[in-house]
Amino acid sequence: MAEKSESSRDAILAAARREFAARGYAGARMEAIARRAGINKAMLFYYFSSKEKLYQTILHEVMSEFFTQISGLVTTELTPALFMEKFPELYIRLCADHPDFVRIVAFDLIHNPDNICAVMAGIISQMTSFQPHPLFELIKRWHEKGLISEADPIHFMMNIVSLSIFSFIGKPMVEAISGIRVASDKDFYRKRVTSVVNVLKQGMLK
Amino acid sequence: MAEKSESSRDAILAAARREFAARGYAGARMEAIARRAGINKAMLFYYFSSKEKLYQTILHEVMSEFFTQISGLVTTELTPALFMEKFPELYIRLCADHPDFVRIVAFDLIHNPDNICAVMAGIISQMTSFQPHPLFELIKRWHEKGLISEADPIHFMMNIVSLSIFSFIGKPMVEAISGIRVASDKDFYRKRVTSVVNVLKQGMLK
DNA sequence: GAATGGTTTAACCATATGGTTAATATAACA
DNA sequence: TGTTATATTAACCATATGGTTAAACCATTC
Numbered sequence: 254m255a256e257k258s259e260s261s262r263d264a265i266l267a268a269a270r271r272e273f274a275a276r277g278y279a280g281a282r283m284e285a286i287a288r289r290a291g292i293n294k295a296m297l298f299y300y301f302s303s304k305e306k307l308y309q310t311i312l313h314e315v316m317s318e319f320f321t322q323i324s325g326l327v328t329t330e331l332t333p334a335l336f337m338e339k340f341p342e343l344y345i346r347l348c349a350d351h352p353d354f355v356r357i358v359a360f361d362l363i364h365n366p367d368n369i370c371a372v373m374a375g376i377i378s379q380m381t382s383f384q385p386h387p388l389f390e391l392i393k394r395w396h397e398k399g400l401i402s403e404a405d406p407i408h409f410m411m412n413i414v415s416l417s418i419f420s421f422i423g424k425p426m427v428e429a430i431s432g433i434r435v436a437s438d439k440d441f442y443r444k445r446v447t448s449v450v451n452v453l454k455q456g457m458l459k
Numbered sequence: 460m461a462e463k464s465e466s467s468r469d470a471i472l473a474a475a476r477r478e479f480a481a482r483g484y485a486g487a488r489m490e491a492i493a494r495r496a497g498i499n500k501a502m503l504f505y506y507f508s509s510k511e512k513l514y515q516t517i518l519h520e521v522m523s524e525f526f527t528q529i530s531g532l533v534t535t536e537l538t539p540a541l542f543m544e545k546f547p548e549l550y551i552r553l554c555a556d557h558p559d560f561v562r563i564v565a566f567d568l569i570h571n572p573d574n575i576c577a578v579m580a581g582i583i584s585q586m587t588s589f590q591p592h593p594l595f596e597l598i599k600r601w602h603e604k605g606l607i608s609e610a611d612p613i614h615f616m617m618n619i620v621s622l623s624i625f626s627f628i629g630k631p632m633v634e635a636i637s638g639i640r641v642a643s644d645k646d647f648y649r650k651r652v653t654s655v656v657n658v659l660k661q662g663m664l665k
Numbered sequence: 666g667a668a669t670g671g672t673t674t675a676a677c678c679a680t681a682t683g684g685t686t687a688a689t690a691t692a693a694c695a
Numbered sequence: 696t697g698t699t700a701t702a703t704t705a706a707c708c709a710t711a712t713g714g715t716t717a718a719a720c721c722a723t724t725c
Binding site for chain 2: 275276277278279280356358359360362363364366367369370373374377385386389402403405406407408410411412414415416418419420422423424425426427428429430431432433435444445448449451452453454455456457
């Protein structure tokens with residue numbers, strides 16, 4: 254019985270993730286989530302008392318996954334060069350493997366930044382393995398030692414994150430404008446990593 | 460009377476732009492648009508026969524503005540260095556001046572890429588002053604001449620566009636993670652331009 | 666000043682949608 | 696086997712929402 258209940262809950266979460274990713278919060282339909290999960294709509298409200306609550310659960314799940322993965326990076330003996338290699342590598346793979354996550358987070362960043370920022374802050378404060386402040390201090394020291402050219406850690410990170418993530422949102426746009434369609438997504442993202450790492454190391458390493 | 464009609468139409472368009480940007484297509488309410496425009500809801504349907512049509516009008520308007528501005532760039536005698544300076548400069552200013560535009564386009568890129576790509580393609584094909592294919596050919600030639608390090612024009616453009624646009628979506632995220640709040644948006648985006656231009660020129664120019 | 670044509674409104678309508686209820690099925694356990 | 700707690704469903708409900716209608720308003724023209 255516990256099994257059945259678990260499978261229902263999981264089915265709901267999986268279906269909800271897809272639906273929210275595909276249509277955004279306002280566009281998502283509880284009915285559609287139920288159908289996708291192969292259950293009755295009333296079940297949704299049995300397991301999750303409201304649309305809002307279901308959404309927050311998903312959001313939390315998604316963000317946790319991301320931060321857990323990233324925390325693995327920062328523990329290493331970090332050099333700027335290593336960081337600029339490993340971060341895009343990890344981030345681009347992560348986004349490519351979980352396209353739904355990117356859409357959900359991006360949507361919330363655009364339309365509900367306060368909420369998602371609160372969720373992030375909550376997750377970070379609960380994690381013992383990853384605290385961002387030391388990372389930003391480290392970046393500052395890298396510049397003081399003359400290892401990197403960008404003095405402001407915010408812009409340093411922004412450059413890395415931009416190059417890593419944006420293609421997942423902007424790819425269709427660049428394709429539409431250029432008229433060039435990338436042949437295979439897998440190849441595209443592999444090439445993306447090398448291009449990003451090159452630009453970063455050449456562009457920000459002193 | 461023509462004045463009054465024009466002002467109603469314009470009021471609707473302005474209100475719709477704000478509402479769609481704030482809540483996305485599905486979350487936007489025709490009622491709310493009417494209220495924001497200071498008119499009756501029925502007026503919306505008098506001027507724009509449906510929500511979908513109103514949205515498409517906005518989308519078209521927004522994209523046209525963008526492409527018109529960008530077309531001004533490409534006509535110049537273009538060198539890679541010049542391009543890497545002027546493009547981020549223009550793009551970041553444009554996005555900072557029209558935050559609604561960014562949100563609308565980003566939303567559609569995430570949830571409805573086919574539609575917005577079709578709109579883009581339509582606008583480009585109608586413009587005589589900007590055709591992207593020659594630009595992409597030019598980029599290819601820059602690499603053949605040994606002026607830039609990235610061989611693939613798609614990734615070359617992707618790097619430039621990513622660095623220019625992403626901060627408008629990701630700023631709250633980086634702020635939340637770092638715990639650092641940027642003091643003034645104006646200063647932030649000015650610094651953003653210099654940081655981006657530095658990375659690009661150092662990172663992609665040979 | 667009445668006819669004309671675009672503009673504006675209040676009052677409606679049909680339907681979609683988040684959410685509820687009361688009853689049933691099912692497994693576990695005493 | 697009867698009791699209990701959880702899981703599941705069909706049928707509802709209230710409200711929100713995109714869209715409509717018919718009448719009024721107003722400026723212009725004849």
